[in-house]
Amino acid sequence: MKGREKLCAKLSSAFLRKWWFVVAASVGIILFGVIVIIFFSSWVNLVINHEVTLRNGSQSFGWWAKPPVVPMIKVYIYNVTNADEFLNNGSKPVVDELGPYVYVEKWEKKNIKFHDNGTVSFNQEKIYTFDESLSAGLEDDVVVVPNIPMLSATSQSKHAARFLRLAMASIMDILKIKPFVEVSVGQLLWGYEDPLLKLAKDVVPKEQKLPYEEFGLMYNKNGTSKDTVTLFTGAADITKYGLIDKFNGQSHLTHYTSDKCNSLMGSDGSIFPPHLTKNSTIYVYDKDLCRILPLVYEKTVKGSDDIPAFRFTPPLNVFGDVDENPENLCFCPHGPPCAPSGFFNVSLCQYDSPILLSFPHFYLANDSYRTALDGITPPEPEKHKFYIDVQPVMGTAMSAKARVQINLAVSQVVDIKQVATFPDIIFPIMWFEEGLDGLPKEMTGLMGLATTVPPIARAALAGVLFVMGAVLLLIAVWRLVRGANRLSSLHLAPGHVGPPTNKNKDVPMGNVPRN
Numbered sequence: 001m002k003g004r005e006k007l008c009a010k011l012s013s014a015f016l017r018k019w020w021f022v023v024a025a026s027v028g029i030i031l032f033g034v035i036v037i038i039f040f041s042s043w044v045n046l047v048i049n050h051e052v053t054l055r056n057g058s059q060s061f062g063w064w065a066k067p068p069v070v071p072m073i074k075v076y077i078y079n080v081t082n083a084d085e086f087l088n089n090g091s092k093p094v095v096d097e098l099g100p101y102v103y104v105e106k107w108e109k110k111n112i113k114f115h116d117n118g119t120v121s122f123n124q125e126k127i128y129t130f131d132e133s134l135s136a137g138l139e140d141d142v143v144v145v146p147n148i149p150m151l152s153a154t155s156q157s158k159h160a161a162r163f164l165r166l167a168m169a170s171i172m173d174i175l176k177i178k179p180f181v182e183v184s185v186g187q188l189l190w191g192y193e194d195p196l197l198k199l200a201k202d203v204v205p206k207e208q209k210l211p212y213e214e215f216g217l218m219y220n221k222n223g224t225s226k227d228t229v230t231l232f233t234g235a236a237d238i239t240k241y242g243l244i245d246k247f248n249g250q251s252h253l254t255h256y257t258s259d260k261c262n263s264l265m266g267s268d269g270s271i272f273p274p275h276l277t278k279n280s281t282i283y284v285y286d287k288d289l290c291r292i293l294p295l296v297y298e299k300t301v302k303g304s305d306d307i308p309a310f311r312f313t314p315p316l317n318v319f320g321d322v323d324e325n326p327e328n329l330c331f332c333p334h335g336p337p338c339a340p341s342g343f344f345n346v347s348l349c350q351y352d353s354p355i356l357l358s359f360p361h362f363y364l365a366n367d368s369y370r371t372a373l374d375g376i377t378p379p380e381p382e383k384h385k386f387y388i389d390v391q392p393v394m395g396t397a398m399s400a401k402a403r404v405q406i407n408l409a410v411s412q413v414v415d416i417k418q419v420a421t422f423p424d425i426i427f428p429i430m431w432f433e434e435g436l437d438g439l440p441k442e443m444t445g446l447m448g449l450a451t452t453v454p455p456i457a458r459a460a461l462a463g464v465l466f467v468m469g470a471v472l473l474l475i476a477v478w479r480l481v482r483g484a485n486r487l488s489s490l491h492l493a494p495g496h497v498g499p500p501t502n503k504n505k506d507v508p509m510g511n512v513p514r515n
């Protein structure tokens with residue numbers, strides 16, 4: 001009893017207190033290691049959120065405003081090779097897929113203005129330059145394609161009064177407007193003077209006037225867009241980073257019957273909210289798409305410089321009909337009938353022209369639409385599907401293939417002799433692939449760091465803390481045990497009869513440890 005009390009007194013002596021302090025400190029270090037394990041990812045996320053946020057002068061802002069990338073658009077045109085037989089003899093239309101006609105793009109955001117509420121507005125500039133070496137043809141190639149302005153006008157007059165249809169037929173006769181036009185690829189894309197649009201411009205009352213007298217599938221797209229886009233910088237709410245707040249001052253579309261379908265909360269396809277998971281659904285908005293397009297995780301791929309990326313692609317029922325995807329009901333405000341499965345009706349965004357979008361080669365649509373024409377090979381997902389590869393931690397698109405086919409839904413109209421023999425058909429005009437093959441080294445370098453460094457740093461830091469804590473703890477415990485043993489043997493030695501423990505035999509008197 002007496003010995004133990006003495007021992008306790010000794011243990012709490014100054015020297016031993018020092019080692020108790022070391023024990024406490026090493027336990028603290030180990031706990032810190034645990035905290036690192038638990039919270040390190042959150043700290044890294046805070047740093048990433050800060051880094052990606054668009055702020056004047058930051059690197060991500062520079063990349064966003066003037067991307068150091070080389071996007072390209074590849075255009076494929078369905079040249080109609082039997083237009084006369086089709087019209088006069090009822091033959092199946094035969095098309096010849098021409099292309100790619102490749103344009104290299106240069107993107108820059110103009111008129112950038114930051115707002116106090118964490119948004120930024122700008123006008124997108126895209127400059128397209130034809131690249132002959134990458135193309136399988138020239139811009140001067142002559143193609144035969146359906147006359148979109150004319151067939152739109154006739155399809156729209158389907159339910160008009162008979163005399164109007166007859167009047168339309170004679171006007172078209174006088175102006176020598178035919179259901180197929182022969183134009184160059186450059187004209188089809190960038191615009192040619194269309195007699196019907198010119199006429200409309202002259203006679204239609206000002207309010208209903210079409211804005212142009214030229215027609216082209218990419219008319220007015222070369223240059224700075226007039227559309228002002230306001231998007232979230234991530235400063236106020238990182239979960240909205242890169243998403244559209246307003247498009248031309250409007251916070252939602254007005255074409256459809258529900259808020260969900262009218263939503264504009266999509267990205268332009270280059271940046272997405274960071275920290276994406278395999279469960280995330282991302283959205284892209286494009287004016288010509290006339291809606292936001294959802295994309296879901298498909299697989300993990302190796303992007304530029306072997307940095308892993310999540311491949312996001314539209315769900316298979318994205319353009320499904322109401323049976324296949326009931327959520328699409330609100331996209332059909334004047335239906336039924338609605339667009340068939342695999343098509344999306346963009347009529348409301350295209351001056352009421354009967355334009356239906358689909359994926360190239362009618363991917364995801366009933367095969368009967370493809371086989372209604374000769375010359376279109378069966379769709380191949382790898383060549384024809386739409387996807388974006390996103391670096392999930394930072395939400396940056398690393399490569400993308402936005403593939404869309406433009407079709408004209410032609411309907412047979414009696415009384416207009418030019419199209420009286422034209423069957424109800426969904427006629428493909430062209431498809432394009434707008435995309436990005438990869439990012440430059442300067443961008444992937446940082447992404448590589450963001451993905452590989454944090455886990456290593458976390459493991460290393462936690463490892464160092466654990467080892468340091470454990471070593472200190474062991475030393476301290478060993479010292480305490482040894483100190484205690486020594487004290488007890490010293491204390492017991494004088495009266496002790498048994499052999500002293502050899503361990504303590506050569507320990508000098510006194511409490512000073514040899515160190």
Ligand SMILES: *[C@@H]1O[C@H](CO)[C@@H](O)[C@H](O)[C@H]1NC(C)=O
Binds near residue numbers: 143
């Ligand atoms: C497109 O088809 C027409 C025949 O309808 C043909 O004259 C023309 O050469 C074709 N264009 C190209 C680039 O092959």
Ligand SMILES: *[C@@H]1O[C@H](CO)[C@@H](O)[C@H](O)[C@H]1NC(C)=O
Binds near residue numbers: 085089
């Ligand atoms: C019209 O079709 C018939 C068979 O249906 C064919 O024999 C004839 O050659 C075709 N005429 C033209 C101009 O293609």
Ligand SMILES: *[C@@H]1O[C@H](CO)[C@@H](O)[C@H](O)[C@H]1NC(C)=O
Binds near residue numbers: 112114
């Ligand atoms: C960014 O800051 C610079 C210098 O302070 C200024 O000249 C420029 O107008 C700012 N840009 C934007 C988009 O606010």
Ligand SMILES: *[C@@H]1O[C@H](CO)[C@@H](O)[C@H](O)[C@H]1NC(C)=O
Binds near residue numbers: 117
């Ligand atoms: C932020 O401010 C801009 C300009 O004042 C405004 O157009 C936009 O609607 C605002 N956005 C939000 C989310 O408040």
Ligand SMILES: *[C@@H]1O[C@H](CO)[C@@H](O)[C@H](O)[C@H]1NC(C)=O
Binds near residue numbers: 130190
């Ligand atoms: C687009 O505009 C630029 C100049 O602004 C011009 O050099 C280029 O040829 C144009 N591209 C097309 C396809 O017209």
Ligand SMILES: *[C@@H]1O[C@H](CO)[C@@H](O)[C@H](O)[C@H]1NC(C)=O
Binds near residue numbers: 277279
């Ligand atoms: C993803 O979704 C699945 C099934 O809906 C769910 O079990 C899982 O917990 C989700 N994971 C995350 C990270 O949200």
Ligand SMILES: *[C@@H]1O[C@H](CO)[C@@H](O)[C@H](O)[C@H]1NC(C)=O
Binds near residue numbers: 409
């Ligand atoms: C496309 O939408 C327009 C306007 O809502 C409608 O009049 C037209 O019938 C639709 N076309 C198809 C093929 O669903």
Ligand SMILES: *[C@@H]1O[C@H](CO)[C@@H](O)[C@H](O)[C@H]1NC(C)=O
Binds near residue numbers: 366
């Ligand atoms: C495709 O359409 C045809 C005729 O319209 C129909 O009989 C067939 O069941 C459809 N196929 C699928 C897979 O929906």
